[in-house]
Amino acid sequence: MDRSSVTLERMRSFVRVVERGSLSAVAREEGVGQSTVSRHVAELEAALGASLLNRTTRRLTLTDEGRRFHAEARTILRLVDEATDGVRNAGGGLTGTVRVSCTAALGVRHVCRALFALQDRYPGISIDLSLTDERIDLVREATDVAIRLGPLAESSLQRKAIGRSRRILVASRGYLADHGRPQHPADLSRHLAIRMSNVAGSDTLCLHGPDGTTARIPVGGNLLVDHGLAAREALAEGRGIAAAHVWLVDDLLAAGAIERVLPDHAPEPVPLSILVVPGRIRIKRVRLVVDALAAALTELPGLDRP
Numbered sequence: 001m002d003r004s005s006v007t008l009e010r011m012r013s014f015v016r017v018v019e020r021g022s023l024s025a026v027a028r029e030e031g032v033g034q035s036t037v038s039r040h041v042a043e044l045e046a047a048l049g050a051s052l053l054n055r056t057t058r059r060l061t062l063t064d065e066g067r068r069f070h071a072e073a074r075t076i077l078r079l080v081d082e083a084t085d086g087v088r089n090a091g092g093g094l095t096g097t098v099r100v101s102c103t104a105a106l107g108v109r110h111v112c113r114a115l116f117a118l119q120d121r122y123p124g125i126s127i128d129l130s131l132t133d134e135r136i137d138l139v140r141e142a143t144d145v146a147i148r149l150g151p152l153a154e155s156s157l158q159r160k161a162i163g164r165s166r167r168i169l170v171a172s173r174g175y176l177a178d179h180g181r182p183q184h185p186a187d188l189s190r191h192l193a194i195r196m197s198n199v200a201g202s203d204t205l206c207l208h209g210p211d212g213t214t215a216r217i218p219v220g221g222n223l224l225v226d227h228g229l230a231a232r233e234a235l236a237e238g239r240g241i242a243a244a245h246v247w248l249v250d251d252l253l254a255a256g257a258i259e260r261v262l263p264d265h266a267p268e269p270v271p272l273s274i275l276v277v278p279g280r281i282r283i284k285r286v287r288l289v290v291d292a293l294a295a296a297l298t299e300l301p302g303l304d305r306p
Contacts, residue, residue, distance in 0.1 A: 005043060006044065011044065021059070051063050099128040101138070101147070125288070145289055147275075160290065166303070170235060171235065185207050195219070196228075204216055207267060235252065245302060247301045250301040
């Protein structure tokens with residue numbers, strides 16, 4: 001084996017191909033041609049004297065040798081990143097990119113400001129912020145940190161529980177003047193509801209009352225949206241009643257643009273967490289981002305800390 005041909009560049013290409021499952025996806029990610037990525041993998045295999053990937057027209061799978069090498073290569077690349085980070089820090093600078101994923105409405109309303117403030121303190125840190133309500137695979141998408149609303153499935157990702165985000169029923173003054181104010185949970189079935197198409201069960205409001213009882217109210221309406229900021233706009237424009245996170249509408253409440261409806265009843269709070277790819281938290285710039293996000297999120301309006 002020619003060890004000098006087992007380069008970090010070839011190892012990175014191989015590891016990302018395994019994680020993305022596609023040569024073309026890695027080529028787009030790295031800004032090179034697919035032939036370049038394919039050549040990196042082929043040259044690595046030649047240097048090792050072993051086939052690492054089984055290639056078919058439809059998919060790529062690891063060979064036994066590829067599986068073993070992939071595990072070791074990931075460890076080596078992580079150690080290289082940590083060592084590089086340590087040298088940069090020792091030299092007085094803190095540079096590099098941290099990739100963050102966050103649900104769109106929370107990102108626009110609150111997370112962006114926290115990241116801007118961090119960059120003001122550490123201008124060498126580049127932030128690649130993806131605002132999406134999809135639950136992406138962090139490893140597959142080469143993302144370091146994700147902010148997640150809702151329950152989490154078991155995974156190998158490191159989890160930092162931030163708290164539980166309270167939701168309340170709200171509507172504009174204009175809507176309530178035109179359609180009347182609900183007096184009991186059952187009244188909601190006769191009102192227009194602003195529903196979320198990307199939230200399972202949004203056609204039913206599950207409300208907890210002051211006496212510990214739970215009411216399940218079927219709701220309808222003529223507006224279905226897939227973005228929290230669109231729901232916020234619809235509320236302000238008097239399009240209906242919605243169950244909204246406090247942090248999404250706190251300023252509208254303070255300004256009197258919207259009001260609480262049935263204040264003694266509320267949906268179940270939603271868990272809020274930060275997820276980090278294992279090993280990345282050891283890199284100082286990633287740790288700084290996680291700490292900054294955690295500090296900002298714990299100050300969210302309507303957050304119950306654990």
